Amino acid sequence: MTNLPISDDLIAEANAREAAALEDEYGALGRKLERAGIDIDTIKGKVARFSVAVPSWGAGRGGTRFAKFPIAGEPTNIHEKLEDCSVINQLSQMTPRVSPHFPWDKVSDFGALREEAASLGLGFDAVNSNTFQDQKNQAHSYSTGSLSSTEAPTREQAVEHNIECIEIGKQLGSRDLTVWVGDGTNFPGQQDLARSFDRYLDAASQIYAALPDDWRMLLEHKMFEPAFYSTVIQDWGSSILAAQELGPKAKCLVDLGHHAPNVNIEQIVARLHRFGKLGGFHFNDSKYGDDDLDSGSINPHQLFLVFNELIEAELNPRDGFNPSYMIDQSHNVTDPIESMMSSAEAIGQCYAKALLVDREALHLAQEANDTMMAFQALRRAYTIDVAPILAKARVEAGGAMDVLGVYRESRYRDRKAQEREAVGLGAGIV
Amino acid sequence: MTNLPISDDLIAEANAREAAALEDEYGALGRKLERAGIDIDTIKGKVARFSVAVPSWGAGRGGTRFAKFPIAGEPTNIHEKLEDCSVINQLSQMTPRVSPHFPWDKVSDFGALREEAASLGLGFDAVNSNTFQDQKNQAHSYSTGSLSSTEAPTREQAVEHNIECIEIGKQLGSRDLTVWVGDGTNFPGQQDLARSFDRYLDAASQIYAALPDDWRMLLEHKMFEPAFYSTVIQDWGSSILAAQELGPKAKCLVDLGHHAPNVNIEQIVARLHRFGKLGGFHFNDSKYGDDDLDSGSINPHQLFLVFNELIEAELNPRDGFNPSYMIDQSHNVTDPIESMMSSAEAIGQCYAKALLVDREALHLAQEANDTMMAFQALRRAYTIDVAPILAKARVEAGGAMDVLGVYRESRYRDRKAQEREAVGLGAGIV
Amino acid sequence: MTNLPISDDLIAEANAREAAALEDEYGALGRKLERAGIDIDTIKGKVARFSVAVPSWGAGRGGTRFAKFPIAGEPTNIHEKLEDCSVINQLSQMTPRVSPHFPWDKVSDFGALREEAASLGLGFDAVNSNTFQDQKNQAHSYSTGSLSSTEAPTREQAVEHNIECIEIGKQLGSRDLTVWVGDGTNFPGQQDLARSFDRYLDAASQIYAALPDDWRMLLEHKMFEPAFYSTVIQDWGSSILAAQELGPKAKCLVDLGHHAPNVNIEQIVARLHRFGKLGGFHFNDSKYGDDDLDSGSINPHQLFLVFNELIEAELNPRDGFNPSYMIDQSHNVTDPIESMMSSAEAIGQCYAKALLVDREALHLAQEANDTMMAFQALRRAYTIDVAPILAKARVEAGGAMDVLGVYRESRYRDRKAQEREAVGLGAGIV
């Protein structure tokens, strides 16, 4: 781990400047929590063990169908992306795993890539297949869909690509395959809604059959985009039914931006867990559709309520509780490193707040139908400023108290802008 | 059947006035369909056999939490409601069954009620239980919910009421119990989302155990209202999982207004059928929420697309296909008899149009990924004016060609306004 | 002011028990803010001067069209409602004004009512007219609408009622008339969308003409409910155009639950202010429609962003800045006193957080297109736990540090349950 991109001295000096302030805040919060019967160091320990993966593609600037505005120093290959992810983890100490996407991140030697990542303090998380866009020299186009296509050779190609992803994942140390397909329709009648689903299930079961016993297949539902009339796995209902058909290694993955307006996502979390199918999360935020905005930037209270369900699930594991967490955002207007560090902080804060809920008071109030006090049990935890807990945990692990400040001070992006090849204009892939 | 409320002579005279026009239109449409290889009389025969139930409570004027504006001649008991439903069926010849709601429609002698209905040309459809409001002298309040309440006596009371509904239904000749509960929360934290669902399942299984073998239990999901943060059966996902837990007699009922904005309801129909759980429909239309507007008044194309899935389901019955159809609307600004006759017409038109889809062309285009032609197969059927088919079928069955015209000519409501007790002001129940 | 409902001793004793904790928290927060260059006492002073009105009708339990579940000790007349509002203000010290609704709050002697309120520490805020429901013995029904009805006598009746409300308001010391109408349609074609608006404008201008020079007429838009296809003032666009037509005393009132899904309400605030038409707010929260949930219970971040715009508006007053603030909620599952105290706290917290935004940093980042730092300027303020500031201000003004705790300790509602007449079952008016 001698390869970390940011100078440890820089981090240490910056932390030293803020040390007294942190002690004051942490101490005051500790006293406040103690009055509520909570030991702040216990919470800090849990926060220190919490982590969330970052996606390799998230290290690049995102865009829309209208435009993508690149920034100088953007990464253009998996090696540069790993380096950027290493910055995020070094400073935030919360993102030790990278989730790769294929064929985007393909290299000739995956064993070497795994070592490269390790030298940057990183491991690999779920592997992601890509059957929503065509690659040069690809035999069959995904214009008719992939796993649900009417074309048998296309479905086979998609199945084989997923199996290849599993093989790569084994070399990288992954144990999850995330399957999201862009399959769907833009017109009523374009495809038979029932037969499409049958074809999807048939193809998915072939992938499932190739899955090692200790792996999971994470099915990701999405209401719309790129298809705008129907999608084959449109919601958690279709997702869980598919997962049930496939078998116990198939689980459901929740992306916070993939739902209909107004939907109660925290309840979906509770339902998936109730039926043993909660596989993981793609964290982001949204105001309109799959906006892929920074986690907690629009509705942090919803993120807190999701974590509240996760804590409940952990306490009531029923068929087990082991969700995979990843940030999945499109950084259209910010430096991706800054966005992912800020997002990890927002996610970690919601986790910490959910830990602070007085569950005994909550459950007693629920049992007594004391609605106001049940709500207040959540509200009291939500209003607490947990920043000192996260900062303390981070600093103790070698990270930066002020992640954005140290990152800017490091001039990392400026240096990369000198070194790296420029990215062209275009519409955005993410 | 000598008790029908509208004079047969009045109907016959009105029909005679329009007979030539109908012949011209029916003949022209017949030639058009013949050119497309379709026999109009075959379609007419299917339309003649199509029916949809009406809800007893729909015969009264509906309202909102803000106000209800009664009309003169409104029914105030089940006997008057049956009489009004008889008018609807006599003129439209499409609504031969009434769905009762308890305790609203409770009488001392249900055998006599069944005979009374029969004399009006009516039978009984699904029985509906009511555990979303308190009745005078009720032992336990549903303010904490019903089947999912934390209070065991409340749950027991709700279970017993549902079992009582089954008993009544047996006397009335029903074979479906529709269960919709208002259970849910208005605050994050008010209830535990997982434990609420467990309690619901436990109580529902007790009702299920009391269900005769040839009955079905129809679970109706709803996203919100009267609960505004979460509902216990919030969507088709929770509904189908509950139905799976309960057993084969439990099916899912789709109310068109109970979904999140933008949701593809026709796909939900396809999914429920795929998994053998499509139990029935509550037809209405909506623009914003559970507006309970007249069927097809806002988005008739969506209604057509739903029927397109139903025809596909009928052709591919998998685990069988026998959905229960009911109109479920709140008639806040119209005469309920007029609205239900107009709605039955709109529903029947969508059924007829779905029958006219060239399914061979549709399926071939789907298989060939000829998106435009697949869409056109639906569009061609949708644009056809099928009114002559419905009119012909209606007239042949003794109904009125111009249902609204004959109803107004009959001055039925004016007569009832003389006979019936006036309804007071208030906020609206439905 | 010797009539206040809660014992001052009870408050003082409870506050004393928590005094040391409050000092510790307030001190720590003061040091934190000081490090950011902010004087906590200045903020506390602004918070102490902040207030929000409560609606008289909010003191009663609300309901839906399905049911209303009353609670023991609910108020049934304006005198009891004032007493309950007095509790809210005594403990929270943030709600010194009550907004009355007519004819619900009609009394024979409004001068006496004003004195009664004053003796409870209360004044009167905006008067609200009611033309969305019929009253007994009313000459013309509002079933066809009110200000936009096709019926001239109905429009005249609605105008006269509004003018009567102004006259009452003069006696009560009000200076705002809030006009919300339920006018709209449930069917396409039911009314001409243009001519309805013309009639509304014509009738509204007659009310405007009767408005004293120092009064304002607050137009409240709403997307839907009780009308479910169109409403005459459906959004802020129709509202501001109507206000422009009427004249400078006409302003727009924003109810947070009256918008389409996903709409950016804080931007509407900015637009209304930009054009000199921001008149006021009805605070509540919602997940689906006009759910009228407790302020900040669903999306407190949105409430903060609204206050962020209000602070910006105050700093850039353009045509002046003097919005009227009111809580407007339907308390279906809680004790209304508790909900309004909790909501006042949530609103006050958002105001305090908006005050803590480093506006210089925000504006510099905006000018420099430093998106991340602009966002962080808001986020830093939002994450601060401002509860100690509000508590300190409240205690210094004679209120309770723990408003809910002292209220429960007072057993106020239990006492009222002994004294007051019981409320019957029914569907809910709010």
Place this chain on the structure above:
Amino acid sequence: MTNLPISDDLIAEANAREAAALEDEYGALGRKLERAGIDIDTIKGKVARFSVAVPSWGAGRGGTRFAKFPIAGEPTNIHEKLEDCSVINQLSQMTPRVSPHFPWDKVSDFGALREEAASLGLGFDAVNSNTFQDQKNQAHSYSTGSLSSTEAPTREQAVEHNIECIEIGKQLGSRDLTVWVGDGTNFPGQQDLARSFDRYLDAASQIYAALPDDWRMLLEHKMFEPAFYSTVIQDWGSSILAAQELGPKAKCLVDLGHHAPNVNIEQIVARLHRFGKLGGFHFNDSKYGDDDLDSGSINPHQLFLVFNELIEAELNPRDGFNPSYMIDQSHNVTDPIESMMSSAEAIGQCYAKALLVDREALHLAQEANDTMMAFQALRRAYTIDVAPILAKARVEAGGAMDVLGVYRESRYRDRKAQEREAVGLGAGIV
């Protein structure tokens, strides 16, 4: 006009095959309408005079941020696009104008381009500026916005580009400039919502000043995408206020897919017309967001209701009525020529149906608050199959009765696939 791409003989032969069927259907519909007091030839004449523009960019295959799947024979420059648009107009006889987009459609000699279009039977409609993406060698990036950017040179560049578009438009015979900007934010706080709007107004007024007296500036609002937290002209409210500030030549343009979920768009049409600001339409359809699906493919009833308002507006011109109509769709899964011909048909059908509404009956029912009969006046017109009217008008003008059939028979796209350069993969711009 000897350059038309499709053989007139081919068209004539195909029409001849269907002539008898058309006569039968047109005759039958004529008798039906005659019974309702409507002369079918009068309606046919109005339909024959109806037209809608097509966008040059719509001739190419569209895509999403995820992928674009090109088709063989796609146009890659304005000359090929004009040729494709000529096919659409030749067969449908309803799309005689093309709306160009700059700099995409830039050529060295616009006079020659105008002649080239004329030889293909085409003229030019509104010119569209593009300040939402960066072009190679552009001095200033639009990454900070365009007309509302904080950067003065960027705003100037955007203003100059718009003025250049006007100059080009003069040469092409256009008289409308359509201004849509992608300006907005992805984060709360990213920009000041009020100052952004001020800058937009300031820059827009400079464009307005350069507008010839007989031109219009059409402001297009959009709720979201590419910006996902706020957009500078987010809805019709901001649009009409901006248009009022700019002056009488500024009007509002409504794109059917640019609104919040559930919004009543036909009412917005009525409001814009009421205030003299209805400038035009971009026709498409959507289920979720700005899906840019084919017009009328999802909700044709809404399209009919929009045309119903347009007919009302035409009958009550207040400040005049002269809206500009254009198809604006993203053809991701179909041949764009086929989609635009099918869409023109769908639009024309809605126009024809709106003409068939019995307005006297409608208005009488509205005045009498006879809701059911008012609705039936619309419903009767909507259910009529008007295809024979459009077909007859088309055939008489030299177009094809079966536009899609003749197009496919012509093998136009196959021929172009031989001639034209292939388009590469990528994410989609539209």
